[in-house]
Amino acid sequence: MHIVVCIKQVPDSAQIRVHPVTNTIMRQGVPTIVNPYDLFALEAALRLRDQFGATVTVLTMGPPMAEDTLRKALGFGADRGVLLTDRAFAGSDTLATSYSQAILRIGALWGAPEIVFTGKQTIDGDTAQVGPGIARRLGLNQVTYVAAITDLDTVAGTIALTRRAEGGVQELATRLPVLVTMLEGSNDVRRGSLPDVLRAARAEIQVWSAADAGIADMTKTGLRGSPTVVKRVFAPPARAEKAERVEVPGGSPNELAEALIGRIYAHKPALEADLLRTAAIGY
Amino acid sequence: MSDAGKPTAPPRPAGRAAMKKELPDHFKAYRHVWVFVEYEHGAIHPVSLELLGEGRKLADKLGAELAGVLLGEDRAALLPEIATVCEYGADLVYLVAQPILAHYRNEPFTRAMTDLVNTYKPEIVLLGATVLGRDLAGSVATTLQTGLTADCTELAIDDERSLAATRPTFGGSLLCTIHTLNYRPQMATVRPRVMPMPPRVPGRTGRVIEHPLDLREEDVVTKVLRFLPDRDSTKSQLAYADIVVAGGLGLRSPENLQLVRNLADVLGGDWGGSRPLVQKGWMSSDRQIGQTGKTIRPKLYIAAGISGAIQHRVGVEGADLIVAINTDPHAPIFDFAHIGIIADATEILPALTEAFRKRLTVNRLAG
Numbered sequence: 245m246h247i248v249v250c251i252k253q254v255p256d257s258a259q260i261r262v263h264p265v266t267n268t269i270m271r272q273g274v275p276t277i278v279n280p281y282d283l284f285a286l287e288a289a290l291r292l293r294d295q296f297g298a299t300v301t302v303l304t305m306g307p308p309m310a311e312d313t314l315r316k317a318l319g320f321g322a323d324r325g326v327l328l329t330d331r332a333f334a335g336s337d338t339l340a341t342s343y344s345q346a347i348l349r350i351g352a353l354w355g356a357p358e359i360v361f362t363g364k365q366t367i368d369g370d371t372a373q374v375g376p377g378i379a380r381r382l383g384l385n386q387v388t389y390v391a392a393i394t395d396l397d398t399v400a401g402t403i404a405l406t407r408r409a410e411g412g413v414q415e416l417a418t419r420l421p422v423l424v425t426m427l428e429g430s431n432d433v434r435r436g437s438l439p440d441v442l443r444a445a446r447a448e449i450q451v452w453s454a455a456d457a458g459i460a461d462m463t464k465t466g467l468r469g470s471p472t473v474v475k476r477v478f479a480p481p482a483r484a485e486k487a488e489r490v491e492v493p494g495g496s497p498n499e500l501a502e503a504l505i506g507r508i509y510a511h512k513p514a515l516e517a518d519l520l521r522t523a524a525i526g527y
Numbered sequence: 528m529s530d531a532g533k534p535t536a537p538p539r540p541a542g543r544a545a546m547k548k549e550l551p552d553h554f555k556a557y558r559h560v561w562v563f564v565e566y567e568h569g570a571i572h573p574v575s576l577e578l579l580g581e582g583r584k585l586a587d588k589l590g591a592e593l594a595g596v597l598l599g600e601d602r603a604a605l606l607p608e609i610a611t612v613c614e615y616g617a618d619l620v621y622l623v624a625q626p627i628l629a630h631y632r633n634e635p636f637t638r639a640m641t642d643l644v645n646t647y648k649p650e651i652v653l654l655g656a657t658v659l660g661r662d663l664a665g666s667v668a669t670t671l672q673t674g675l676t677a678d679c680t681e682l683a684i685d686d687e688r689s690l691a692a693t694r695p696t697f698g699g700s701l702l703c704t705i706h707t708l709n710y711r712p713q714m715a716t717v718r719p720r721v722m723p724m725p726p727r728v729p730g731r732t733g734r735v736i737e738h739p740l741d742l743r744e745e746d747v748v749t750k751v752l753r754f755l756p757d758r759d760s761t762k763s764q765l766a767y768a769d770i771v772v773a774g775g776l777g778l779r780s781p782e783n784l785q786l787v788r789n790l791a792d793v794l795g796g797d798w799g800g801s802r803p804l805v806q807k808g809w810m811s812s813d814r815q816i817g818q819t820g821k822t823i824r825p826k827l828y829i830a831a832g833i834s835g836a837i838q839h840r841v842g843v844e845g846a847d848l849i850v851a852i853n854t855d856p857h858a859p860i861f862d863f864a865h866i867g868i869i870a871d872a873t874e875i876l877p878a879l880t881e882a883f884r885k886r887l888t889v890n891r892l893a894g
Contacts, residue, residue, distance in 0.1 A: 255697075340669065367819075373675055376633075376665030385748050386633050388662045404752070409631065410567055410659050412756040416632075418749040428812070471674030471710040477696065477703045480837060487851060487860075487867030497878035500868060504850070504875075505882055507866050508827065512848050515827055518769065522795035523887035 245298035245398050247289045248350060248357040249322065250343050250378070251282040252366050253306050253313040278313050281363030283433045284426040288393065289361050290321050291431065296396060299323045301350055301357070305333060305342055311449050318444035319436035325447065326350060330454040340377025346457040347382060358398065358420045360384060364427055379423035387416060388425040550709060557711040560586040561621075561649040563640065564595045564612055565659055567631060568756075571608055573724065573767075574655030576615045578717060580725025581682055582653055583616035588684040592618040594649070598639050600629035602737075613733035615725055621647065622737045627744055630751045631659050637666045639740050644671060646738065649712045651690050653682075656716035668714050674707030675714040678818065680721055680841045690715065695818045695841055702837065720766045720822040720845065765814065770796025771825040771846075773816050774804065777832020777853055777872050781809035786876040787831060793884045796825070801833045817842035829879075831872035835860025852876070 255274045289300045302317040304310050305328040314325030328346050351357060360382070362375040379386035387405050391413065395404035401420040406413050408427055436444070490507050492499045509516045562582045565572035579595060586593040595612035599605045602624035609620045623639045640663065644652065652667075654660040656678050668675035676692035680702070683691045689706055690713040696703040707713040765771065772794065774787040784800065791798035799816040800809065816823055818838040824845035831852045833839060840863055843849060851864035852872045861867045868875060 373661070373665035373668065373677060376662065377669040380637075380666050380669040386662075386666060387749070388633075388665075389658055408658055409754070410565070410572065410657055412754055414630070414754055415752040416749055417752055471672070472676060472705050472707050474696075474703050475691070475706050477701050480702055480840065486862065487849075487864040490866060490868045497870070497874045498882065500870060500875060501878035501882040504866070504868060504879065505886070508848065508850060511865060512826065515848070518826065519794060519883075519887060522770075523793075525795075 245292075245296060245359075246351075246355045246357045247292060247298050247300045247359045247361065248347055249282070249286050249289045249300060249302045249317070249361045250347075250374070251286065251302055251304050251313060251317060251363070252279045253277070253304060253310040254279045254367055276309070276312070278316055279363055279366045281365055281367070281426070281428055283363075284428055284430050285361035285363045285424075286317055286320060286322065287431045287433045288390075288424070288426050289359070290434065292359070292393065292396065293321075296398060299354065301326060301354065303328065303343065303346055303350065305329070305346070308451075311451070314449050315444045315447070318447050319441040320434060321436060321440045324354070324450070326450040326452060328452050328454075328457055332454050340374050340381060342454070342457070342459060343374065344378050344381035345459045346452065347378065349452070349456075349458045352458075356421065358401075358422075359403075360421070360423045362423070362425045364389060364425050375423055375425040382421075382423070384421050384423040385418045386423050387418060389427050390424050391427050391430050393424070550711070554709075554711040557648040557650040559591045559594060559647075559649050560589065560651045561594045561596055561644075561653065561712070562617070563652065563654040563660065563663070564597045564608070564620075565655050565657060566597055566599050566605070566608055567659065568754075569604070571611060572655055572657060572659075572719075574657060574660070574717070574719040576611075577719070577722040577724055578653045578655060579612065579615040579617055581717065581722045582651075583725065585651060585682060585684055585690070586618075589650070589688060591650070594618065594647075595620045596623075596640065596643060597621070598623045598628045598636060600624065600626050609735055610732070611727075614727045614729060614731045616728075616731075617733050619734040619736060622735055623740050624737070625740045625742075627740065627742055627747060630754065631662075632747065632749050632751065633662055633666055634747050634749060635740070635742055636663050637670060638742055639738075640667045641670045642740065643738055644712060647736075650688075652712045652714045654714070654716045656718040660716055664714060664716050671710075671712070673710040673712060673714060674705075675716070676705045676707075677716050679715045679717050680818075682715060682717070689713070695838055702841075718822050720824050721841075723824065723845065765797045765799055765816070766821045766823055768797035768823065769826045770794045771799060771816070771823050771827070772796060772829045772831065773799040773801065773833060774831045774872065775801040775833030776803050776807075777834075779832075779873065781807075783873050783876075784809060786873060786880070790829065790876055790880045790883070793880050793887065794827075796827075799823075801836075801839050830860055830864065831876055833860055834858045835863065 253276050256277045300322045301324045302322045303326045389408040390405050392406045404417045490504050492503050560582045562578045564575040582593045595617040627635045654664045679692045679694045681693040685691045691704050692715045693704045772787050772791040787798050799814045804810050805812045805815045818841050822842045826847045828846035829850045849864040851860040851867045852875050856869050
């Protein structure tokens with residue numbers, strides 16, 4: 245069995261800052277991490293390999309430094325890393341097209357994957373549409389927000405999964421090949437074993453340009469191929485008035501609290517009656 | 528003459544955004560606004576009604592019609608839902624009623640939606656950013672090879688009849704406005720509670736266009752074996768609570784979240800927290816308020832020790848009254864809160880809880 249896991253290097257969004265004067269993003273010095281959701285996908289793939297035997301190929305797209313992401317995945321135990329890097333991809337609004345082409349190339353070299361994993365979404369885009377995009381382009385059966393893989397029969401080519409749905413969970417059965425996006429918290433990501441970490445440091449990473457991946461039609465990738473454009477990036481304006489400040493000079497917390505309640509009721513007189521009604525029912 | 532009163536010209540967009548829009552001829556016929564109406568387990572998801580309200584505004588601006596798209600198993604069961612969709616603003620409803628659509632599955636739903644779009648050619652399609660809506664939107668957009676903007680917080684029509692979809696970006700630290708230039712339909716998803724619930728107009732009616740679906744059960748690979756409804760339904764009530772109290776890193780320790788819960792209890796409200804609390808493991812993600820968590824629209828929102836990053840702001844801006852408690856007078860939360868106190872949340876919360884408890888209890892005894 246061959247499993248491909250798509251992962252992405254993302255800026256650690258908790259550490260992004262906006263310049264207070266120019267309102268531009270201060271990217272310098274923001275560390276990059278493996279998209280946290282992708283780690284659940286990688287772990288799910290490694291567990292299937294441990295249980296059923298498989299080769300796990302990890303694919304990422306990004307600048308040359310995204311190689312770090314692949315080494316990290318190899319350190320967790322993945323077998324092979326492919327980095328798709330080409331200036332032509334810059335500005336692409338979703339990665340689905342390029343990933344799909346690269347997966348076809350991976351399939352041609354090392355066998356078509358039975359399962360392609362992605363994370364639920366990335367923390368820098370949050371669109372959750374790369375997985376479905378890959379599934380459509382490659383004609384894979386698509387199962388998103390998967391909490392668990394409950395059964396796999398590689399001979400019959402069937403798989404059973406539990407997926408998060410609106411208001412509950414669905415138990416689904418489908419056929420391979422399949423694209424699975426994993427839900428966060430669906431497993432505990434392993435620590436890499438020492439031999440794997442050592443191997444990862446020395447392993448040869450496959451570095452592919454667009455042409456290497458067999459992407460001939462550049463109009464369908466990168467800047468020119470994206471159906472959407474970002475017209476404006478901005479910080480939201482402050483409200484016309486700043487927050488009305490409640491102050492009681494030298495006042496105790498109790499006095500401040502009383503003053504605050506007075507101000508809340510002054511703003512929204514109806515709230516007092518609402519709260520009293522709720523309290524009368526609730527206590 | 529002073530320039531002070533003049534509106535400043537918007538900064539010139541760079542690169543491709545400045546390219547001239549020329550919609551290919553075959554897309555020029557695309558007209559009208561659609562809302563995918565999420566119908567499952569016998570009920571319409573509230574986000575679909577919220578989107579009908581938003582879709583109505585866009586359609587009016589375009590001088591176009593608003594349509595709801597209803598997919599489901601049983602025609603008779605869907606008839607009352609058609610009435611509901613029209614009462615919330617739709618001029619017409621596209622209906623596909625087939626047993627194959629009994630439970631949500633990506634394959635038949637994608638097929639039904641893409642068939643409808645290719646037949647009736649809408650210019651805008653809106654979906655709720657729910658688990659179902661995201662799953663469907665991604666594959667419909669890919670199949671149609673058009674653009675999709677996820678988790679929008681604002682939708683508008685620009686001077687060239689094009690949809691301007693605004694969403695948070697860079698981890699919620701900035702907003703960006705996205706256009707789909709040369710493709711149709713323009714697709715967008717919006718999370719529950721981001722848009723207000725529109726008023727229902729009883730007796731408002733519309734046309735129904737029923738469309739077939741040429742797909743047999745044996746052609747659909749994926750089968751639903753079982754559906755297990757969530758037992759703990761209280762978890763999902765946060766988005767719809769009238770009173771919400773939330774804590775941030777200003778609480779300093781996970782134990783102090785109890786102060787937030789205490790105040791919420793006294794007010795008969797619900798409680799939550801900002802994203803860093805989930806990342807630190809202080810609380811579970813279903814309590815997270817903000818862009819990647821829950822969007823709330825309560826009558827009263829009290830933010831205790833929350834700095835107010837954009838990703839939090841977009842999740843709470845629909846609140847009627849926002850009260851912020853923070854020690855930092857420069858915290859961004861004071862830019863969008865209505866009332867602010869510069870103080871330590873761990874001191875004010877217990878005092879506020881006691882003060883409210885007295886007022887609300889005294890009155891109960893008197894009553």
